[in-house]
Amino acid sequence: MALRRITQETFDAAVRENVDEFEMDPDEALREAVEQFQSQGVDLSCIVKAVPAATSDDKHQEQTHEILQALESLSVAQDSPDSTKAAADIKCFTEQCLLGFAQRYLAAQKGAYPVILSYCQKSMGEREATFAALSALSALTDGQPDLLDADGKRFLLDALEQHQDDSSVTRAAISAVRHACLKHEQNRQDLVKAGALPLLTSAVKRHSGCAEVVKEASAALRIMTFDDDVRVTFGHAHEHAKMIVLQHNGLKVLIDSAKAHNDNITVLSELCATLSRLAVxxxxxxxxxxxxxxxxxxxxxxxxxxxxxxxxxxxxxxxxxxxxxxxxxxxxxxxxxxxxxxxxxxxxxxxxxxxxxxxxxxxxxxxxxxxxxxxxxxxxxxxxxxxxxxxxxxxxxxxxxxxxxxxxxxxxxxxxxxxxxxxxxxxxxxxxxxxxxxxxxxxxxxxxxxxxxxxxxxxxxxxxxxxx
Structure with a gap:
């Protein structure tokens, strides 16, 4: 039996009712609302289970969740000439997204993707801004690959090309590619056709001494060989594996990287997992x-x-x-x-x-x-x-x-x-x-x-x- 779903507004209204009508303190009101909906068979996995906070010291000001406050602030700041304020806002937004899927889902429902993409496109010429934008895009698309559109894919590939020598930017871009491709066959095919595979393998070679880049790139290459999108009858998993091996020398690249990180268990686990996916x-x-x-x-x-x-x-x-x-x-x-x-x-x-x-x-x-x-x-x-x-x-x-x-x-x-x-x-x-x-x-x-x-x-x- 499928679980029922409710909106964030419905959940928040129940919390407010517990506070206003039943005079519960905020924490008790939140617990009561969670227990009430769970007893009714409601799926709360996409619900931010927190008491909305006021946006200012004014008690009469409308209350909203911190992720939406960060999104609103970022929406205003991206058109401001004050780059320091925008940088702080996008960092805050990213941190909120990293708290959990419910925060990311709520942000996406309230139009976060076009805001982040706009910031991404404006940031391309500046290293710090590009890193911050990629981090936000990676965080937002984690578990939500459907958000990525053609412009977003182009931005990711451009970032990988233009910042090949920067390990931090490269890692953030690959992380976003990985999130966009997990359980999304069309994104995989589009990115592969647009040239993602040589960028990923060259990232492993170029940054062979950077454990985080090697780990991210190995995981992204492995995901390109997945057949995990239930919406697609036949994927290109086998074809992608062959391309990685035959066209981009993937086996040698990964094995050489493993030899360079023989004391890093996390990296070695990722590389072994990817090699097993390429032995087709x-x-x-x-x-x-x-x-x-x-x-x-x-x-x-x-x-x-x-x-x-x-x-x-x-x-x-x-x-x-x-x-x-x-x-x-x-x-x-x-x-x-x-x-x-x-x-x-x-x-x-x-x-x-x-x-x-x-x-x-x-x-x-x-x-x-x-x-x-x-x-x-x-x-x-x-x-x-x-x-x-x-x-x-x-x-x-x-x-x-x-x-x-x-x-x-x-x-x-x-x-x-x-x-x-x-x-x-x-x-x-x-x-x-x-x-x-x-x-x-x-x-x-x-x-x-x-x-x-x-x-x-x-x-x-x-x-x-x-x-x-």
């Missing part, structure tokens, strides 16, 4: 390996296994590049199986690490009997069983563990008995009962392990008569 073709997986990407991943897994987030991203990247059969063997030869099992055991309580660990081992085992032998010897099956026990309610952990167990025995049936002795049959049956999405993987695992399983034939391919 067999030869790309091999290229990542040849460029030193696999060696880098092994080093990170061995040296930074205490960081669960980095481990998760590295495992995801290994899973992606191991789609190439030669890379599978390279991972195993490099001691990857042992490192994956160690990482899983170290972070067994974290479902995302268990999911990626099982998925990695499953890919390494696929069509590779020799790899299956290594996985069994290094305790990979036992780690998967422990993951199933630790996360019975997480469908993806259960599914990936079932797929791993199935891959281990599909070409090596002699492993069935040792795995069954770990108690997996009961765990798989439990997953089968608890998670509908786990059905196919669980039944395939039971079948290949030699357990009794009901395989229902959904269609025989035979024609039947039509009866009235």
């Amino acid at each position: 073709r067999n030869e790309f997986c091999q290229d990542i390996c040849d460029l030193g990407g696999l060696k880098l991943m092994m080093t990170l897994l061995a040296g930074s296994y205490e960081s669960a987030e980095l481990v998760r991203q590295v495992l995801s990247a290994i899973r992606a590049v191991a789609g190439n059969d030669d890379v599978k063997d390279a991972v195993v030869k490099a001691g990857g199986v042992q490192l994956i099992v160690i990482a899983m055991n170290r972070h067994m309580i974290i479902s995302a690490v268990c999911e990626q660990g099982c998925a990695c081992l499953s890919v390494l085992a696929l069509r590779k009997p020799n790899n299956c032998k290594v996985i069994m010897e290094e305790g990979g099956a036992l780690a998967a069983v422990q993951a199933m026990k630790s996360h019975p309610g997480v469908v993806n952990v259960q599914k990936q563990a079932c797929m791993l167990l199935r891959n281990l025995v599909s070409h090596q049936p002699n492993y069935s008995q040792p795995i069954l002795e770990m108690g997996v049959e009961a765990l798989i049956l439990q997953a089968l009962r608890a998670h509908r999405d786990c059905g196919d993987a669980a039944k395939a695992a039971l079948r290949d392990l030699g357990c009794q399983v009901e395989l229902r034939e959904l269609w025989t391919g035979k024609r039947g008569g039509i009866t009235n």
Whole structure:
């Protein structure tokens, strides 16, 4: 059932009524209004849950929210010759937007985008003003990519071109690009056609020593490969990934950047996540390996296994590049199986690490009997069983563990008995009962392990008569 929605004005009126009619203090009035609407099934995610403040010391002055006061002040200041006042106002507006989505949404509803865009266009020739404008645009469009229009896209690309040597302006512009492209396929396609990809990759190369720029640009490149806009049937995710790799040398750019930031876990996580999105073709997986990407991943897994987030991203990247059969063997030869099992055991309580660990081992085992032998010897099956026990309610952990167990025995049936002795049959049956999405993987695992399983034939391919 969809939640009901109300306007900010309706919510504010309820708060005022609690103060005026029921003589509540402001904080109590606010709490009461929130509880009242939530009990009625109202979605308050887009509502600023604050008591409007007076715009001056005059108690009779109309009350409004701080974000709208900042917007009003900025609207007046942008036509003023006093640049200092405008700079202070746009900084205040940006800070208000950063407080939460509700503030950004309210500002957009009250016409903030044309005001900010106008400020952006007037600021282009001056570095500080451009940085402030980009910061405001980035903050406003976070979660609201539909706001960006053709003029806004042009401004972002112009800012990236004209301020290529300025790391702060570049980072702010890329942040705005990232927000504009998340869950918005048309913005992605428009920006790519207009030349965003070479600007993003060149930003990584030009500012390779600046962690913030590398992180932002890597995230923006990754978002260009997303297929996350539910309004679009078919996106250009695959085409964009190929363009980044083939036309803009993206793999080498990212791997070289990772080598330059080998002590920055946040940057390395972003870079690994992006590399996994670019491993869309067999030869790309091999290229990542040849460029030193696999060696880098092994080093990170061995040296930074205490960081669960980095481990998760590295495992995801290994899973992606191991789609190439030669890379599978390279991972195993490099001691990857042992490192994956160690990482899983170290972070067994974290479902995302268990999911990626099982998925990695499953890919390494696929069509590779020799790899299956290594996985069994290094305790990979036992780690998967422990993951199933630790996360019975997480469908993806259960599914990936079932797929791993199935891959281990599909070409090596002699492993069935040792795995069954770990108690997996009961765990798989439990997953089968608890998670509908786990059905196919669980039944395939039971079948290949030699357990009794009901395989229902959904269609025989035979024609039947039509009866009235």
